[in-house]
Amino acid sequence: MTKVTIYDPAMCCDTGVCGPVVDPKLTAVAAAVFSLEKKGFSIKRFNLSNDPAAFVENKKVNALLFEKGIESLPVILVDGEVVKTGEYPTVGEFAEWFGVGASELQTVKQPSNPLNVTIASPGAK
Template sequence: MKKVQIYDPAMCCPTGVCGPGVDPDLTRLASVLHSLEKKGFVVERYNLANEPGAFTENKVINDLLHQSGTEALPAVLVDGNVVKEGEYPTNKEFGEWFEIEPSALEEKKPETPLNFTKL
């Protein structure tokens, strides 16, 4: 199985729902990672603000940060090699790495909307 690691820039939380604005890419990523976890896949994720040691201990990431600075974050490694810098992976990329259909990672919406009526 592929080893996928995501090195996030310094953030207060990984979901993107903190602060005054919500980053839709971070909420998509959280949903994709949840879907992958339910399927038995593991993606390691590190936040520069909370886990700086993970950035200094990984030579590939440490070298990348010395070359490109924090603008290279988020950085994604697959089996120890940098495959993406400065943006999060797409569903298609996750699908390729884990050999699953990208549509299996999309958030499923209820087929019929909930109808709440006042009693």
């Protein structure tokens, strides 16, 4: 069975899908990972902020960080081999690695009625 491991840069939370500005690429990755986990596939993520030991223990990831610095993150391993550095996999790449249809991993849908919030400055009427 295919095993994918993602070594994320330092982020505020495990998925990076939090805070005032959310990167759409991270949303797609989080959705794909969630979907793959639900299907029973082997996929793990390590966040440099929360799991620094994982970066030290993996010799390939440790060597990349030593040679190229944090610009090499994220590092993606498939079955223990580095397949991608410096950017996240696409939904198509996840689908290819696990032998599933890309449509099975695109679980994030845009809301039909997006939330529109206006924040007034103090003292505004």
